[in-house]
Amino acid sequence: MFRTSLSVKINLAIVAVLGLVLGGATWFNLMAQDRQAVENTKSQARILSKTLTNIIRIDMEGRCQKDVMKVIRMMGQFQDIETIRIFNADGIIMHSAQPGEIGKEVDELVYNVFTSPDRSKPFRSEERGHRSFCMVEVMYNEPRCHTCHDPNKEIVGVLEVCLSMAKTGEHIRQNARFMVASTVVTVLLVTGAISFLLHRMVNRPVRELAETMKEVERGNLEVRTRVRGRDELGRLARSFNSMIARLDETSREVERLHREQMMRAERLASIGEMAASVAHEIKNPLAGLAGATQVLAQGFEPDDPRMPVVQEMLKLIERLDKTIRDLLSFARESVPNWKRANLNDVVEESLFFVEREEGGTRDQVELVLDPEMPEITVDPQQIQQVLLNLILNARHAVGGRGRIEVRTSARPTLEGDDAPEGPGWVEVVVRDDGPGIPPEKLSEIFKPFYTTKNQGTGLGLPICRKIVEAHGGRIHVESQVGVGSEFYVWLPHTQEEET
Numbered sequence: 029m030f031r032t033s034l035s036v037k038i039n040l041a042i043v044a045v046l047g048l049v050l051g052g053a054t055w056f057n058l059m060a061q062d063r064q065a066v067e068n069t070k071s072q073a074r075i076l077s078k079t080l081t082n083i084i085r086i087d088m089e090g091r092c093q094k095d096v097m098k099v100i101r102m103m104g105q106f107q108d109i110e111t112i113r114i115f116n117a118d119g120i121i122m123h124s125a126q127p128g129e130i131g132k133e134v135d136e137l138v139y140n141v142f143t144s145p146d147r148s149k150p151f152r153s154e155e156r157g158h159r160s161f162c163m164v165e166v167m168y169n170e171p172r173c174h175t176c177h178d179p180n181k182e183i184v185g186v187l188e189v190c191l192s193m194a195k196t197g198e199h200i201r202q203n204a205r206f207m208v209a210s211t212v213v214t215v216l217l218v219t220g221a222i223s224f225l226l227h228r229m230v231n232r233p234v235r236e237l238a239e240t241m242k243e244v245e246r247g248n249l250e251v252r253t254r255v256r257g258r259d260e261l262g263r264l265a266r267s268f269n270s271m272i273a274r275l276d277e278t279s280r281e282v283e284r285l286h287r288e289q290m291m292r293a294e295r296l297a298s299i300g301e302m303a304a305s306v307a308h309e310i311k312n313p314l315a316g317l318a319g320a321t322q323v324l325a326q327g328f329e330p331d332d333p334r335m336p337v338v339q340e341m342l343k344l345i346e347r348l349d350k351t352i353r354d355l356l357s358f359a360r361e362s363v364p365n366w367k368r369a370n371l372n373d374v375v376e377e378s379l380f381f382v383e384r385e386e387g388g389t390r391d392q393v394e395l396v397l398d399p400e401m402p403e404i405t406v407d408p409q410q411i412q413q414v415l416l417n418l419i420l421n422a423r424h425a426v427g428g429r430g431r432i433e434v435r436t437s438a439r440p441t442l443e444g445d446d447a448p449e450g451p452g453w454v455e456v457v458v459r460d461d462g463p464g465i466p467p468e469k470l471s472e473i474f475k476p477f478y479t480t481k482n483q484g485t486g487l488g489l490p491i492c493r494k495i496v497e498a499h500g501g502r503i504h505v506e507s508q509v510g511v512g513s514e515f516y517v518w519l520p521h522t523q524e525e526e527t
């Protein structure tokens with residue numbers, strides 16, 4: 029939980045950033061203080077060495093060597109001055125604030141200071157445990173010194189002054205401890221303040237939103253988040269509450285519509301069962317009525333004035349019989365009788381039945397068959413029923429002058445969201461150049477009992493879609509007013525055969 033907590037991540041990031049920034053600032057500050065301390069000590073050592081050099085020169089010119097020793101010993105008593113001594117060019121100590129050093133050689137470290145260009149260097153003494161700064165001042169053999177010193181010597185002596193940096197070091201350490209403590213306290217205070225603000229302004233509102241979302245996921249759309257404020261989270265909470273309110277309204281509306289739809293479906297199912305039962309009861313008497321009418325027609329002469337009445341009765345009986353057959357076909361469960369067949373053969377057999385219909389003619393139909401059409405598993409009679417219905421609808425749309433095209437293809441030719449993709453489909457298209465279907469009616473034509481014909485039942489296309497979907501296929505229509513319509517039927521290559 030802590031690894032994934034936003035507050036923990038932000039606090040860790042803040043601690044890291046503050047630690048780097050303040051730690052770096054502390055380090056650079058301490059380095060600057062150290063450099064400044066060295067420069068200050070160097071300036072003091074330079075001033076002191078110059079002053080002592082001048083005093084020694086004055087005393088030496090007055091032949092007051094004892095005064096030189098007094099000055100060196102007196103200056104050596106100051107706490108911050110660790111070493112004052114004079115040694116020659118060979119490194120032999122001639123005068124010192126510590127008499128025991130006279131006659132000894134200076135150590136290599138001091139001699140290196142003497143030979144360095146700057147003639148000054150800070151170093152740490154192992155004996156004293158702190159840093160010191162040593163400055164050497166060379167006293168050259170000037171002409172006025174020749175009365176007491178060999179004129180051939182270039183250097184009369186070297187003055188060494190070493191100042192202690194113990195107090196400065198302790199001051200720097202105190203500053204370091206103070207700055208480290210300040211950094212830690214600053215990081216803790218900033219982290220604590222940000223943690224409090226995050227908990228108050230972010231964590232609590234986010235937790236409230238998360239709990240509300242969990243309630244919504246459980247299906248409780250009456251819950252509302254109690255986050256207040258005018259910041260981003262407050263606006264998010266208000267938007268979230270508004271969204272939940274709209275979802276609640278939509279859910280209630282969907283439930284209401286669902287209940288109405290279920291009630292309507294139950295009523296339609298009841299009506300369908302009743303209609304199928306009534307149609308079945310009407311079908312047998314209607315067949316008897318048709319037979320009796322045909323018998324009566326056989327007893328009339330062709331020029332008998334009653335013959336047109338009988339023929340009109342037969343047409344009406346045939347129309348009623350077709351309506352009843354469509355109703356029974358739509359009401360019955362359509363179970364295909366699977367067989368292997370070539371779609372081209374099914375199309376040609378459908379056109380054969382079209383020619384047998386009243387007013388049917390092959391001249392209006394242009395047939396384009398794909399020679400690479402494979403055999404597929406279908407119910408040939410049901411697919412014939414689909415194609416026959418589509419072709420008869422196209423013939424009704426074009427009238428006696430229009431053109432109809434029936435085309436098959438081994439793969440879908442239409443591209444789009446409704447068209448299937450891949451090589452596992454075959455296609456048959458029925459195209460006409462009739463008046464077309466208005467866009468507002470395209471979504472209605474597959475609904476039961478919807479028809480644009482004066483004498484239609486409105487069950488033809490719903491039956492077609494029911495048969496095609498029972499085959500695992502799809503049916504689609506493209507239409508443009510004034511141009512014509514195209515009905516696409518896509519069927520899969522294979523189906524699971526039922527015995």
